[in-house]
Amino acid sequence: MSERRAADARAWVVLAYPVAMLGVFFLGPFLIMLAASFYRRIPGGFYEPAFVLDNWKQLLSELFVDRALFSLRVSLLAGWLAVLVAFPFTYALTTMPRRRQVALLVLVLSSLSLSEVIVGFSWSVLLGRAAGISNILVWLGLMDEAEAYAPGFWAVMLGLLSIAFPYCVLTMYPPLSRLDREVTEAAQMLGASPWRTFWTVVVPIARPTIVAGFLLVFVFTLGSYLISAILGRPEHWTVSVFISDQASFNANVPFAAAMALFLTIVSLAIVGAVLWFERRAAAREG
Numbered sequence: 519m520s521e522r523r524a525a526d527a528r529a530w531v532v533l534a535y536p537v538a539m540l541g542v543f544f545l546g547p548f549l550i551m552l553a554a555s556f557y558r559r560i561p562g563g564f565y566e567p568a569f570v571l572d573n574w575k576q577l578l579s580e581l582f583v584d585r586a587l588f589s590l591r592v593s594l595l596a597g598w599l600a601v602l603v604a605f606p607f608t609y610a611l612t613t614m615p616r617r618r619q620v621a622l623l624v625l626v627l628s629s630l631s632l633s634e635v636i637v638g639f640s641w642s643v644l645l646g647r648a649a650g651i652s653n654i655l656v657w658l659g660l661m662d663e664a665e666a667y668a669p670g671f672w673a674v675m676l677g678l679l680s681i682a683f684p685y686c687v688l689t690m691y692p693p694l695s696r697l698d699r700e701v702t703e704a705a706q707m708l709g710a711s712p713w714r715t716f717w718t719v720v721v722p723i724a725r726p727t728i729v730a731g732f733l734l735v736f737v738f739t740l741g742s743y744l745i746s747a748i749l750g751r752p753e754h755w756t757v758s759v760f761i762s763d764q765a766s767f768n769a770n771v772p773f774a775a776a777m778a779l780f781l782t783i784v785s786l787a788i789v790g791a792v793l794w795f796e797r798r799a800a801a802r803e804g
Contacts, residue, residue, distance in 0.1 A: 555775040565772050573776040582760070582777070589740060589756040590784070596678045597736040601728055603679070604686035609720060611687075612695045623691070626684045634681060638748035641677045642668050645749075669751045677745035682735040689734050693727045729796050733789055740785050757781050 558568035576582065611622055632640075644650050645668035652664040667673055697720070705715040721728070743758040757777060765774035 551775045551778060554772055555779055557772040557775075559770055559772050564769075573772045576773055577776060577780055582757075585755065585757050585760055586780070586784070588754075589758070589781075590788075592674070592678070592746075592756060593736045593740040596675060596682060596739040597732040599675070600679055600682045600686045600735040601732050604683055604731060605690060605721075605724070605728060606716075608687050608690040608694050609716070609724075611691065612697070626687050629680075629684045634677075634742070634744040635748075637680050638677055638745050641673060641680065641749055645670075645673050645676075668749050669754065671750070671754050673749040674746055674754050677749045678739045678742060681742065681745065682738050685738060686731045686735055689731045690724075690727050694724060697723065726796065726800075729792060733792060737785055737789065740781065 553567075554565075555573055556569045556571070557565045558570050558572070559565045611619055614622070645666070647653075647664045647666035650664070650667070652661060652667070655661040656664050701723070702715050702719055705719045706712065710718065740756075741758055742756065743762055746754060746756045747759050747762075758781070761774045761777045761781070764770045764777065
């Protein structure tokens with residue numbers, strides 16, 4: 519019994535540090551932001567402690583509702599596109615020889631060293647008119663004159679996918695690498711083509727992995743700021759851009775805090791809803 523109590527005490531000591539860091543660097547700022555969302559703004563860029571609902575009432579404005587819905591659409595689309603590209607890539611990666619897997623994983627990991635600023639400005643140059651992809655198409659004779667594809671909606675989407683793709687691959691790689699190959703081999707021995715095996719065997723088995731990758735990209739892109747600001751026009755700006763604009767340029771910290779809390783609540787609600795539906799679907803199949 520004494521040894522068991524000593525082991526439990528050591529476990530609590532080990533857990534104390536991450537719990538303390540979570541409280542200091544997440545829970546503390548969250549509570550400060552919650553309090554600030556009810557503060558009263560004073561003309562001139564200042565605010566004072568109070569308990570007013572004016573900042574939350576502004577969330578019902580047409581502009582904010584439009585930006586919030588647009589941000590959700592962008593994040594949902596980015597999540598599905600990232601999964602649509604990353605899942606077949608990751609599955610094909612796990613079927614390669616070990617040396618090729620390591621080489622491609624190193625390549626994917628190296629892309630994580632690029633910041634959003636570098637990715638955003640790189641796509642801005644590639645999709646621009648002065649020195650972009652359209653100039654190559656003109657040189658090849660496929661276009662009459664160069665065109666600019668950025669800023670624009672699909673420029674924003676390409677930037678978000680460039681940032682989210684490596685994270686999606688790294689999320690899917692461990693479970694897909696542990697997939698029992700005898701299952702797919704049995705399906706092909708029974709006459710299923712590789713394409714049909716992929717859709718009818720691999721995809722259903724890996725559904726939790728697909729959901730995890732989708733949720734990761736959704737949460738990541740919902741909070742992305744620089745990509746939308748660099749590659750998008752004002753009508754393509756997400757809520758994150760408006761939060762930064764209110765806090766930095768308009769000096770309206772209470773309203774920015776209310777928007778940030780609203781964005782957090784909505785993202786947690788969507789993640790919870792997706793996980794709930796996934797559990798129900800797994801329970802029905804089980």
